[in-house]
Amino acid sequence: MADAELRQRKPQGNDEPEVIIDKPQDIDKPKKKKKSSKSKRTDDGGDDYTPWLDILRVLSFLFVASCGLSYAISGGESWFWGMQNKPNYLRLQWWKAQMSGPVSLTPEQLAFYDGSDPEKPLYLAINGTIYDVSNGRRMYGPGGSYSVFAGCDASRAYVTGCFADDRTPDLRGVEEMFLPLDDPETDAHWTAAELEALRAKELDAARTRVHSALKHWVDFFANSKKYHKVGYVKKEKDWLEKTPKKELCARAKQGRRKRIIPTQD
Secondary structure (H helix, E strand, O other), X not given: OOOOEEEEEOOOOOOOOEEEEEOHHHHHOOOXXXXXXXXXHHHXXXXXXXXXXXXXXXXXXXXXXXXXXXXXHOOOOOOOOOOOOOOHHHOHHHHHHHHXXXXXXXXXXXXXXXXXXXXXXXXXXXXXXXXEOHHHHHHHOOOOOOHHHEOOEOHHHXXXXXXXXXXXXXXXXXXXXXXXXXXXXXXOOOOHHHHHHHHHHHHHHHHHHHHHHHHHHHHHHHOOOOOEEEEEEOOOOOHHHHOOOOOOOHHHHOOOOEOXXXXXX
């Protein structure tokens, strides 16, 4: 067969003949079918493609990532979000408090949140600020070692250490626990003017110690990741004047000593 076959046919109504050139190789060569992506995967892998394997991989990755995140957030306490002391942003009560805003409770109202009702949160107050200590129910709830602090503002007890006797925010006279005892025989080593100046200096130092002792616990609750602030104690303006001044408790008195006699050079 020749490389090309030229055929002519007489055109009808046209002067110029129409020339058609057929290439035998195009006629004889069979057309190839385009393989689909599914067929290609079948040929290469040997099995039909299924998406379940990819889904299983994604789920496995999410499970491992969740376990790692739980371990990191809980400080090694749990791999499966079973931590007892969850951070605030993982607790529903914290979000409710953020949405509702700070609460304002009178001392009488605060007393209802002492943990005796398990359906209510557990509150305590210090220096007029209320904290939710529900995560520490074992310590602050009924029967706990610090249950005396629940449902009240016991700022005085945080300083004196007299938990049962000083469940009050009244700090008047607490500085006495840091003042030396007056003793005529010992005090005779100072003149009257020197003793007066010394007492003023001692009083200033004692008040500073009271402030530092209370501030330690105020900062503890303010910076705690376990407990969070929910509001403030609402008190009358003249509440302190209406409250009888407490006597220094026995435990606080035990720490008082006589003045130290200055040594002579």
